[in-house]
Amino acid sequence: MIVVCEHCSSRLKVDEQRLDPTIRKFSARCPKCRQKFIITLPEEIPDVVELQQPDNPQPQRPGRTIVITNQKGGVAKTSTCLNLGLSLALLEKRVLLIDFDIQANLTISMGYQNTNSFYDLHNRSPREFNAALIQTSYPGLWLLPSNKNMVLLSKKYFGKHEYEYILDRQLAQVKKQFDYIIIDTPPSIEFFTINALTTSNLAIIPTPCDYLSTHGVDQVIKIIDLIRRKTNPKLEARILVTMYEESTTAARMIFTKLKTLHPGRLYQTVIPRDERMQEAQIMSMPVINYDQKSSSGRQYLALAREICTPARERG
Ligand SMILES: Nc1ncnc2c1ncn2[C@@H]1O[C@H](COP(=O)(O)OP(=O)(O)O)[C@@H](O)[C@H]1O
Numbered sequence: 001m002i003v004v005c006e007h008c009s010s011r012l013k014v015d016e017q018r019l020d021p022t023i024r025k026f027s028a029r030c031p032k033c034r035q036k037f038i039i040t041l042p043e044e045i046p047d048v049v050e051l052q053q054p055d056n057p058q059p060q061r062p063g064r065t066i067v068i069t070n071q072k073g074g075v076a077k078t079s080t081c082l083n084l085g086l087s088l089a090l091l092e093k094r095v096l097l098i099d100f101d102i103q104a105n106l107t108i109s110m111g112y113q114n115t116n117s118f119y120d121l122h123n124r125s126p127r128e129f130n131a132a133l134i135q136t137s138y139p140g141l142w143l144l145p146s147n148k149n150m151v152l153l154s155k156k157y158f159g160k161h162e163y164e165y166i167l168d169r170q171l172a173q174v175k176k177q178f179d180y181i182i183i184d185t186p187p188s189i190e191f192f193t194i195n196a197l198t199t200s201n202l203a204i205i206p207t208p209c210d211y212l213s214t215h216g217v218d219q220v221i222k223i224i225d226l227i228r229r230k231t232n233p234k235l236e237a238r239i240l241v242t243m244y245e246e247s248t249t250a251a252r253m254i255f256t257k258l259k260t261l262h263p264g265r266l267y268q269t270v271i272p273r274d275e276r277m278q279e280a281q282i283m284s285m286p287v288i289n290y291d292q293k294s295s296s297g298r299q300y301l302a303l304a305r306e307i308c309t310p311a312r313e314r315g
């Protein structure tokens with residue numbers, strides 16, 4: 001089990017085998033800052049975790065499924081998936097993050113390894129699939145990790161009849177359990193990205209304001225138009241400016257160009273370039289947890305609000 005030190009925010013591993021199962025609350029000392037703090041264990045976990053009880057106020061309709069996509073690498077796809085996911089969870093939404101990239105950067109960023117991936121679970125019953133999702137140490141946030149077996153998924157199904165719908169079919173039951181499902185994708189358009197685009201309502205295209213970014217965004221929008229015609233007519237596309245440096249004239253020029261080329265498609269929220277993001281990544285933490293006052297953390301929270309609140313309510 002992972003716990004977070006309330007003094008220095010270090011993520012620490014607790015060996016549950018060594019704990020007395022009858023004691024749910026105990027004092028611990030952080031090995032990093034040496035401060036004492038109280039750990040409260042969750043109630044005993046049953047063998048099969050039902051994510052939705054019939055009489056609890058969980059969402060009854062399929063949640064919103066968001067794919068984070070761009071053919072370019074290093075544009076903050078994984079960072080957006082993690083930080084938007086946690087921000088939505090902080091707004092009391094139930095959120096599932098799906099790492100759909102063989103590189104497993106999202107999984108690693110969250111401190112997990114040697115866990116089941118979509119490949120390992122894709123033939124399981126909905127009940128077993130739900131039970132295998134990881135409930136992270138962040139309240140309201142679940143993870144379906146990636147691992148190296150994911151390459152077998154593409155090898156087995158790519159190009160086969162209706163391969164585009166493999167993720168969509170498996171998520172049909174899962175969608176009812178969450179307000180939001182957010183899918184991280186690789187920097188290429190192939191099996192994984194096509195499956196993620198096919199099952200989503202919304203594609204968020206993160207892009208920095210650098211020289212080739214407008215070209216990269218155009219390419220993604222063309223792919224999304226194709227997906228809309230072939231497998232998913234309901235897919236909507238929005239652009240998120242990331243790593244923005246307002247002090248740079250070139251960045252401001254490209255930002256203006258993006259707004260002109262894609263009217264109404266850019267989020268009002270812009271994610272600034274912020275060193276805290278890299279520091280948080282080193283600590284395997286979402287930036288808002290690493291530093292609540294960080295500019296990028298605050299903007300991811302603003303993005304979550306923008307996504308949750310219809311434009312007419314925001315005024
Ligand atoms: N707002 C930001 N400010 C500074 N660095 C950032 C920001 N967003 C992301 N990064 C850094 O950029 C790198 C690439 O981000 P990542 O999310 O892995 O991109 P992708 O998934 O598109 O390849 C990472 O080192 C990440 O910490």
Ligand SMILES: [Mg+2]
Pocket residue numbers: 077078079101105185
């Ligand atoms: Mg990535």
